[in-house]
Amino acid sequence: MEHPEQVPQTDRATLAGLGESRLLEEVFAAYGGLPGGGVLVGPGDDTAYLRVPSGAVLATTDTVVRGRDWRDEWSTGEDVGVKVVTQNLADLAAMGGRGTGLLVTLVAPQDLPVDWVRDLLAGTAWAATRAGVPVVGGDLSSAGAQEVVVSVTALGELGEGVARPVLRSGARAGDVLAVSGPLGRSGAGLLLLRRGVAPGRDGQEAGLLDHHRRPTTDLEQGPVAARAGARSMIDVSDGLVRDADRVARASGVRVRLDPGPLDRLAGLLQPALAPADARAQVLAGGEEHELLATFPPRTGPPDGWTVLGQVVPSQADDEPPAGVWLEGRRLDPRTGGWDHFGG
Ligand SMILES: Nc1ncnc2c1ncn2[C@@H]1O[C@H](COP(=O)(O)OP(=O)(O)OP(=O)(O)O)[C@@H](O)[C@H]1O
Ligand SMILES: Cc1ncc(C[n+]2csc(CCOP(=O)(O)O)c2C)c(N)n1
Ligand SMILES: [Mg+2]
Structure with missing residues (x-):
């Protein structure tokens, strides 16, 4: 007993x-x-x-x-x-x-x-x-x-008032691409941890580490975006380029990113990160779990979202025809972002 x-x-x-x-x-x-x-x-x-x-x-x-x-x-x-x-x-x-x-x-x-x-x-x-x-x-x-x-x-x-699921395949030429919050915070936090940074409890570095450990996505933004007319949506788990590329390919379109908002988002990671590292984390940092969606140009995204670019038609002579473009160049999803098996 x-x-x-x-x-x-x-x-x-x-x-x-x-x-x-x-x-x-x-x-x-x-x-x-x-x-x-x-x-x-x-x-x-x-x-x-x-x-x-x-x-x-x-x-x-x-x-x-x-x-x-x-x-x-x-x-x-x-x-x-x-x-x-x-x-x-x-x-x-x-x-x-x-x-x-x-x-x-x-x-x-x-x-x-x-x-x-x-x-x-x-x-x-x-x-x-x-x-x-x-x-x-x-x-x-x-x-x-x-x-x-x-x-x-x-x-x-x-969600209430959402008639159908918002798929990755719904993006259409003319749509506006937007994100529900900042990007690269989790990846920046991971980079700081890998560098052995031990920040105090307050300040920018601590905030980045916190977001890496406990992402704070506003989950209601999913139904909010759907009700606002989002045509495609994905959460950023493997990095902006990799996840936007999934939407582009599923929809058969090009996603064109604007450099301005990317620079502004990268600015939020500085000075904890140097400018080049900050830009890299905005483009490729994983585990962010903010929502990336496309909206018809007339409605645009809900309040609080950041416009990142536009959806444009794919070009037949591009290989592959669908993907993510920045400043005239296609961004290869394999060169940044997270892949469990390293591909
Ligand atoms: N072992 C499996 N068997 C069946 N379907 C799978 C399997 N692994 C993944 N999938 C499906 O493949 C798709 C992509 O999976 P993945 O885990 O990459 O989802 P994700 O949303 O892109 O990533 P995350 O979970 O990081 O947000 C999903 O629809 C998922 O259900
Ligand atoms: C020790 C350690 N090494 C690396 C990482 C980074 N990491 C792991 S999974 C993932 C992408 C999302 O995965 P999924 O697509 O399965 O949701 C990322 C960016 C970490 N968090 N901890
Ligand atoms: Mg996902």
Whole structure:
């Protein structure tokens, strides 16, 4: 028979000491108070059971891996939780949607400190609460030493007043290209961390590090853009050029960036970054999770968005015909931006 009070505190400090059942109790407690009117059955049974008022579901998933997507020297478990939830919700926002439920999976070694998992639960719960989305389930599994993987699946539906999802393929010649917020902050923060910069709590560098650790996208801007008539949309996860190139190719158009707004956005990263580094991060910095959308010229973007350029027809003699252009030259998406497999 087990006497929990006799188990030394240190034994409970790792996942092996705590055990799956007690960890699950903590998981349920962490996610228990979250909002979510449509949840008919929440965590604890074989599946969750959700109401689907609009009759159609948005579904996306995004996974982060220790060493690849975060480093423990740079990010806490709470940071990881905030970021992985935000990444998923930004994908829903980029369709013109909002979350209705999250599933959170943790794959971790037995010697992982329970406190790291408690931080992860706090971070995921914080980001879910901020967005008004319940965590409805997930999974736990074990991994080899050092391997920690957190995977989130997000379910959602189109925002109120949004009739259809905003796809990457909807950009049309004549559209205005705009972004919902600044660019390059997360990439700039990562660059500073790689350089070993240890900024004080205030100031520009601290803000960039914060945005790298916990992107603060205004997720409502997705439905706002959709209602404003956005014809195409994507969230900037792999860098402006790479993500704009995806829109251009899906739509069969050219995207022409204006240098002026790029310089202004790069200015926001200076003096923490030198001008050339700042420009590079605006063009290629990943994990920003601001929304990039195109709008018909007559309506233009909603208030607070920054116009970055225009959509123009693709030219038959260009190879490839669709892509991103700046000052008369095509920007190769492979030379900047994030690719998990290095391509
Ligand atoms: N293993 C897979 N099986 C099926 N579909 C996949 C798989 N991996 C990716 N996809 C699909 O490919 C598309 C692009 O995936 P990706 O992860 O690059 O999404 P993204 O929105 O561009 O990136 P991010 O998640 O960083 O915002 C998505 O529609 C995704 O569902
Ligand atoms: C340790 C460490 N190294 C590199 C990075 C940068 N990084 C990881 S994934 C990604 C793009 C988005 O991925 P996805 O498309 O899967 O959402 C970027 C820019 C990091 N955060 N931590
Ligand atoms: Mg995306």
